[in-house]
Amino acid sequence: LRLRKFLKQAEYKYNVGIQDLVFKPGRSLTEFMDFRIFKGLFQLDMLKDIRKHVAEVSSHPKLKAILEFPVLFLGALPQNTPALYSLMNYADMSLGTWYPMGGMNKIIEGMVSVAKEQGVKFRTSTEVTGFKYSNGRIISVLTKGGSFTADIVVGGADYHHIDQKISSPEYREYSPEYWEKRKMAPSSLLFYLGVKGKVNNVLHHNLFFDYELDQHAHEIYTDPTWPTKPLFYASAPTKTDESIAPEGCENMFLLMPTAPGLSGDSEEVREKYYHLMMDRLESYTGESIRDRVIVKRSFAYSDFKSEYNSFKGNAYGLANTLDQTAIFKPRL
Numbered sequence: 001l002r003l004r005k006f007l008k009q010a011e012y013k014y015n016v017g018i019q020d021l022v023f024k025p026g027r028s029l030t031e032f033m034d035f036r037i038f039k040g041l042f043q044l045d046m047l048k049d050i051r052k053h054v055a056e057v058s059s060h061p062k063l064k065a066i067l068e069f070p071v072l073f074l075g076a077l078p079q080n081t082p083a084l085y086s087l088m089n090y091a092d093m094s095l096g097t098w099y100p101m102g103g104m105n106k107i108i109e110g111m112v113s114v115a116k117e118q119g120v121k122f123r124t125s126t127e128v129t130g131f132k133y134s135n136g137r138i139i140s141v142l143t144k145g146g147s148f149t150a151d152i153v154v155g156g157a158d159y160h161h162i163d164q165k166i167s168s169p170e171y172r173e174y175s176p177e178y179w180e181k182r183k184m185a186p187s188s189l190l191f192y193l194g195v196k197g198k199v200n201n202v203l204h205h206n207l208f209f210d211y212e213l214d215q216h217a218h219e220i221y222t223d224p225t226w227p228t229k230p231l232f233y234a235s236a237p238t239k240t241d242e243s244i245a246p247e248g249c250e251n252m253f254l255l256m257p258t259a260p261g262l263s264g265d266s267e268e269v270r271e272k273y274y275h276l277m278m279d280r281l282e283s284y285t286g287e288s289i290r291d292r293v294i295v296k297r298s299f300a301y302s303d304f305k306s307e308y309n310s311f312k313g314n315a316y317g318l319a320n321t322l323d324q325t326a327i328f329k330p331r332l
């Protein structure tokens, strides 16, 4: 009953959040001068933290960890995150977790095909290196594959990269000190695995909460360091969709959240965590998996930087703290 009440409140926050907050461009305070939002400040739980709110549902550490885990990706400790974000629990638990058959890339393929129908031309593998300006406006985009004139430019890459690396110095909006002070959401260490044969006793989504959430959260936010006893997520999408692996094989990935901006994601460090997670996965499933891994690729800080130009190797962008939300986001 307490969980139902929690999710009912979360549903209200989700609806107001999506309709009245997320779809606003966040350029002026007046956008938020809406009676529903002011009335909702209390119902939206902007002023209470999510740790206290979750404690109203259960005192069991594992149940609390399940409800608090999603906010770990937002960029702050549960005790510093507004209870507004129980809307994520509503999205997860009530709306459900959806999966596109054929893999996540099917969503991209769908968007590309709709855009192409509308006449959009894509140029992939064409890195943007700078802009050409005239009278304070960008008139063309410089890339490694030539320059392109443009009436309007929309920058979709990491904020910091566009401001500090792509924009000419005289058109940068912010200083390096400003960016240094931004709170970034976590990075992650990932392992993409192809396993010969099936892995029993796992579901599509598996959360390993066999250690304390608080210690891992502390090592992400309070004292950024490589975690000692990390929680992690293990995904086995072949449990839903056999088409994404050769017959009889398992397609899996492991994801361990880490503090943004750590250094030293060497092969040795990655391997240490690979074995730490695999020890726990094998002990939980009761079968050996490592000796059946036929494809293995890791992805961490240096990959987020080299492939996405991601500031401090973050995986999820700017932290979603109140002081970096809506009108407080950087404006480029």
Ligand SMILES: Cc1cc2nc3c(=O)[nH]c(=O)nc-3n(C[C@H](O)[C@H](O)[C@H](O)COP(=O)(O)OP(=O)(O)OC[C@H]3O[C@@H](n4cnc5c(N)ncnc54)[C@H](O)[C@@H]3O)c2cc1C
Binding pocket: 126, 127, 128, 129, 156, 157, 158, 161, 188, 190, 255, 307, 308, 309, 315, 316, 317
């Ligand atoms: C492992 C993982 C799991 C996640 N899970 C979830 C989840 O469950 N739910 C959720 O909501 N979010 C999740 N996220 C976060 C989500 O993927 C991102 O927030 C989202 O992709 C950001 O979209 P974007 O378009 O802003 O940036 P991106 O998707 O990063 O797109 C920016 C693009 O710009 C390109 N680019 C960068 N620099 C240049 C340049 N100079 N020239 C040309 N191109 C450039 C990059 O290569 C990239 O393709 C997850 C992220 C990761 C890494």
